[in-house]
Amino acid sequence: xxxxxxxxxxxxxxxxxxxxxxxxxxxxxxxxxxxxxxxxxxxxxxxxxxxxxxxxxxxxxxxxxxxxxxxxxxxxxxxxxxxxxxxxxxxxxxxxxxxxxxxxxxxxxxxxxxxxxxxxxxxxxxxxxxxxxx
Amino acid sequence: xxxxxxxxxxxxxxxxxxxxxxxxxxxxxxxxxxxxxxxxxxxxxxxxxxxxxxxxxxxxxxxxxxxxxxxxxxxxxxxxxxxxxxxxxxxxxxxxxxxxxxxxxxxxxxxxxxxxxxxxxxxxxxxxxxxxxx
Numbered sequence: 433x434x435x436x437x438x439x440x441x442x443x444x445x446x447x448x449x450x451x452x453x454x455x456x457x458x459x460x461x462x463x464x465x466x467x468x469x470x471x472x473x474x475x476x477x478x479x480x481x482x483x484x485x486x487x488x489x490x491x492x493x494x495x496x497x498x499x500x501x502x503x504x505x506x507x508x509x510x511x512x513x514x515x516x517x518x519x520x521x522x523x524x525x526x527x528x529x530x531x532x533x534x535x536x537x538x539x540x541x542x543x544x545x546x547x548x549x550x551x552x553x554x555x556x557x558x559x560x561x562x563x564x565x566x
Numbered sequence: 567x568x569x570x571x572x573x574x575x576x577x578x579x580x581x582x583x584x585x586x587x588x589x590x591x592x593x594x595x596x597x598x599x600x601x602x603x604x605x606x607x608x609x610x611x612x613x614x615x616x617x618x619x620x621x622x623x624x625x626x627x628x629x630x631x632x633x634x635x636x637x638x639x640x641x642x643x644x645x646x647x648x649x650x651x652x653x654x655x656x657x658x659x660x661x662x663x664x665x666x667x668x669x670x671x672x673x674x675x676x677x678x679x680x681x682x683x684x685x686x687x688x689x690x691x692x693x694x695x696x697x698x699x700x
Contacts, residue, residue: 434594458690557622
């Protein structure tokens with residue numbers, strides 16, 4: 433399982449209606465999709481930048497993961513996602529055997545239909561890390 | 567001044583000697599440079615991932631910006647850097663006129679010989695943002 437590029441950088445924001453116009457101006461590109469991920473209690477907004485993306489995340493529930501993050505730490509970078517060539521239960525088990533702490537022991541379905549799994553920031557020097565494959 | 571790609575993601579760590587081997591394993595690529603930026607009181611380590619980079623930052627002084635960051639927030643993503651086609655005092659003034667708060671009113675010299683300027687996280691939805699050009 434080799435990471436090939438940064439798939440996206442996830443940024444927690446309080447309000448997409450304010451953050452989208454700001455990032456459209458900064459990145460000089462239009463937000464190309466807004467998607468609600470009910471299971472994660474977030475609304476997401478995507479921007480393309482080179483071969484990667486910025487994903488803005490607004491909580492739809494104060495008890496959801498983004499709601500709690502913003503409450504505790506304020507707005508800011510929430511996670512870093514790498515595209516990998518193949519994400520499987522076996523490749524995650526291999527990471528675990530290298531003492532990487534997994535949040536997801538097997539891949540699940542994320543935004544944009546990707547297969548995703550998260551690694552715990554305790555074992556990645558503080559970075560909530562997502563692995564994604566198509 | 568148009569951002570063309572993510573130039574790098576800066577991650578504050580406590581100890582490069584521990585963080586470098588971890589990121590070499592995760593990214594399956596060797597750290598290609600370690601550089602001290604005395605002015606910023608940091609030692610940096612770089613990894614290539616696709617068209618972008620991961621920059622690990624270890625403080626060389628508890629009173630420096632990375633030392634204070636790690637003390638307050640722990641290890642984790644410190645800043646997000648975008649490559650832009652042309653970074654100048656004029657293009658920064660244009661951002662300021664759009665109510666973006668600047669840390670650097672004119673470009674200065676950063677790691678790897680780039681011209682850089684930082685935007686304040688208060689006006690970027692919590693993301694310490696760096697703009698870079700060659």
